[in-house]
Amino acid sequence: MQHATPLAWLGLVVLTVVYGSAFMLTKLAVQELYPVTVTTGRIAIAATLLLIVAFVRGESFGFLHKAWPLIIALAIFGNCLPFYLISWGQQTVDSGMAGILMAVMPLATIVMAHFFVPGDRLNRFQVLGFLSGFAGILILLGPAAMAGFESTTHTFLSMLSILGGALCYAINTILAKHLPKESLLAIAASVLLVSTLIMLPAWFTSGAQVPLQLISVESLAVLLLGLFPTALAILIYFAVVASAGPAFLSQINYLVPVWALLIGILLLGEPFSLHAMLALLVILSGIAIARQVPPSIARL
Helix, strand or coil: CCCCCCHHHHHHHHHHHHHHHHHHHHHHCCCCCCCHHHHHHHHHHHHHHHHHHHHHCCCCCCCHHHHHHHHHHHHHHHHHHHHHHHHHCCCCHHHHHHHHHHHHHHHHHHHHHHCCCCCCCCCEEEEEEHHHHHHHHHHHHHHHHHHHHCCCHHHHHHHHHHHHHHHHHHHHHHHHHCCCCCCHHHHHHHHHHHHHHHHHHHHHHHHHCCCCCCCCHHHHHHHHHHHHHEEEEEHHHHHHHHHHHHHHHHHHHHHHHHHHHHHHHHHCCCCCCCHHHHHHHHHHHHHHHHCCCCCHHHHH
């Protein structure tokens, strides 16, 4: 596992806040807008912003003729599929619950990194920390999950949809490790441009074109989704993966559920229970354990 610098930790904190808040913004947006509209809107806004910045800075896109298969894969698994699946699921699932469901991502990421990323091998501290973090997620998820399973089939499918988005992010994290040694800004702009080109035909053929009020809560939510969890976050995301590795970044999914739950409670009035505090302590303990260095490595 790569050594995480203080800058990588700062990136982890910023991504926690940005990604955790995205669930609240998505919940606000899908109250009146179709999921495909929310997905296309946030991607197009982010692509426009990053392309402008990239051209102003004179970024080169010459790498595209060799890296286009990877760029397309990153667009699909990092933007198009997860954004849509999460937006669709949040039509009936609270923002806090959506954030919690996304915590399944490190399960897939750490295992995938062990097999597909050289040097990212599981050690006993990571296993113990992961089990502790997962136990905290179960504490947080349990009551709400049971309530969801006992309700309508549509709610159950919505939860599965969000879990599908989490799996897409896990795949994207591994793919991002193979990024070419090029400008992260140019790569991010390219990924978002391809994502926009994929989503626009889907949006036009979906029948989801409805009159959009430029001044509304939903429009503002889509704008903020495009600017922060998409445009800003994608740059930080690639930078952290490149410097600290996907296994390190996967720990964000122990923190995002807590932030998503808290902001949902404070700003959207979503339900709260005392067991959430116990879950928070267990999750943070798991992260601390996972960051321990095995004695055999420490002596090297």
